[in-house]
Amino acid sequence: APPRPRPVRKVNVMNSFSTSDHVHMARAIELAARGLYSTDPNPRVGCLVVRDGVVVGEGWHERAGEAHAEVAALQAAGEGARGATVYVSLEPCSHHGRTPPCVGPLIRVGVARVVCAMTDPNPRVQGAGMAALRAVGIKVECGLLEAQARELNCGFVQRMTRGLPWVRVKLAASLDGRTALADGESRWITGEAARADVQRWRARSSAILTSSGTVLADDPRLDVRDASLGPQPRQPWRVVADSELRVALDARVLADPARAIVFTSSAGSARRGHFQALGVRVESVGRNAYGVDLRALLARLAELEINEVWVEAGSRLAGALLEERLVDELVIYLAPHVLGSTALGMFRLPALAGLNERVRLRYTDVRLVGDDLRLQARPAV
Numbered sequence: 001a002p003p004r005p006r007p008v009r010k011v012n013v014m015n016s017f018s019t020s021d022h023v024h025m026a027r028a029i030e031l032a033a034r035g036l037y038s039t040d041p042n043p044r045v046g047c048l049v050v051r052d053g054v055v056v057g058e059g060w061h062e063r064a065g066e067a068h069a070e071v072a073a074l075q076a077a078g079e080g081a082r083g084a085t086v087y088v089s090l091e092p093c094s095h096h097g098r099t100p101p102c103v104g105p106l107i108r109v110g111v112a113r114v115v116c117a118m119t120d121p122n123p124r125v126q127g128a129g130m131a132a133l134r135a136v137g138i139k140v141e142c143g144l145l146e147a148q149a150r151e152l153n154c155g156f157v158q159r160m161t162r163g164l165p166w167v168r169v170k171l172a173a174s175l176d177g178r179t180a181l182a183d184g185e186s187r188w189i190t191g192e193a194a195r196a197d198v199q200r201w202r203a204r205s206s207a208i209l210t211s212s213g214t215v216l217a218d219d220p221r222l223d224v225r226d227a228s229l230g231p232q233p234r235q236p237w238r239v240v241a242d243s244e245l246r247v248a249l250d251a252r253v254l255a256d257p258a259r260a261i262v263f264t265s266s267a268g269s270a271r272r273g274h275f276q277a278l279g280v281r282v283e284s285v286g287r288n289a290y291g292v293d294l295r296a297l298l299a300r301l302a303e304l305e306i307n308e309v310w311v312e313a314g315s316r317l318a319g320a321l322l323e324e325r326l327v328d329e330l331v332i333y334l335a336p337h338v339l340g341s342t343a344l345g346m347f348r349l350p351a352l353a354g355l356n357e358r359v360r361l362r363y364t365d366v367r368l369v370g371d372d373l374r375l376q377a378r379p380a381v
Contacts, residue, residue: 017115017144024048024055024087025117025144031060031069032089032152037203037229038063041305043156047073048087049080049111056080068093070102074109085113089149091120091142094129103132113139117149121160155206155307158328164298165206168329169311169318170198171346175334178343179315184217193370194333198312199226201331205236205310207261207301210253211317212242221252222312235259237306241317243291245271245282254280261304263297290320298326319348322359327379330361334373 031046047069049057059072092102155166172190180186243265257279265287286293360380
């Protein structure tokens with residue numbers, strides 16, 4: 001089981017970083033982003049080894065179980081690493097996980113200085129890596145471009161600190177906020193470019209969550225089919241919230257049963273065994289007004305090392321997540337169409353008694369994707 005989440009210890013830093021420090025750390029974060037689609041459940045980390053102002057080695061963590069960014073960069077640097085400065089987007093680990101700790105190689109090669117973008121939120125590290133380096137006389141500084149580094153690993157950070165994954169809810173709607181006609185017809189509201197963009201969001205996610213209603217109505221595949229990610233891209237878990245185990249055993253979302261999870265609040269259902277016989281994981285959680293306890297569902301996903309959840313479902317699940325304050329980010333594609341007042345809305349929410357009860361958001365990004373407008377928003381703090 002993963003370590004019990006706890007608040008991140010604040011590390012006070014009084015560093016004055018140079019322009020070259022900023023340039024090198026920006027490059028380390030750029031390298032870390034190369035693992036956007038492949039490191040899960042590990043964090044995305046990049047590393048740069050610089051000696052006398054010259055970059056002598058670069059590396060990034062490519063996938064879980066393989067070399068960490070520091071080890072890859074040190075191998076690339078060779079003898080040039082002695083006396084060098086190392087820029088790494090996350091504090092070097094000090095514990096044995098799938099691979100040995102990274103502080104050992106840094107100490108053995110004799111680096112002079114280590115600059116970290118942020119402290120590791122993993123309670124098994126959380127400052128211990130920096131302490132181990134300082135104990136042998138290596139100068140360690142932390143906090144350079146921390147916001148950028150945290151953003152790249154928002155799911156990992158949240159799982160370690162709150163015991164929940166980062167939840168993104170995706171919706172495709174008309175300009176008047178309608179997701180489908182009254183009869184449920186919705187293909188396709190948005191254009192091809194928007195649908196391609198969704199593929200990349202899916203690919204970076206640890207899991208895709210949907211509802212049994214969506215599966216019964218649309219039979220979606222919810223897999224990654226982006227040729228730019230290679231012939232066999234990493235597939236996220238497909239997760240179905242299905243309180244009564246209603247989905248068909250041959251539903252396309254269960255086509256890869258080893259990567260499928262069904263959450264139910266009907267623990268004694270005879271159908272449970274049929275899903276398990278296919279190789280589908282079935283998890284029981286409590287029942288609430290929605291059907292399944294969504295907070296418990298997400299907490300269980302965090303226990304299964306799920307960092308980022310991408311939600312593709314209808315207004316009922318989207319509304320329930322928003323009402324329970326479980327949404328970290330909305331990704332909404334608005335098409336230049338109007339569907340009218342009889343079409344279906346984005347969120348099913350209870351009536352508000354007044355404007356003071358409205359859900360407050362802040363935009364974080366607005367851009368055109370093909371002919372459609374992509375809005376990203378997060379709950380206002």
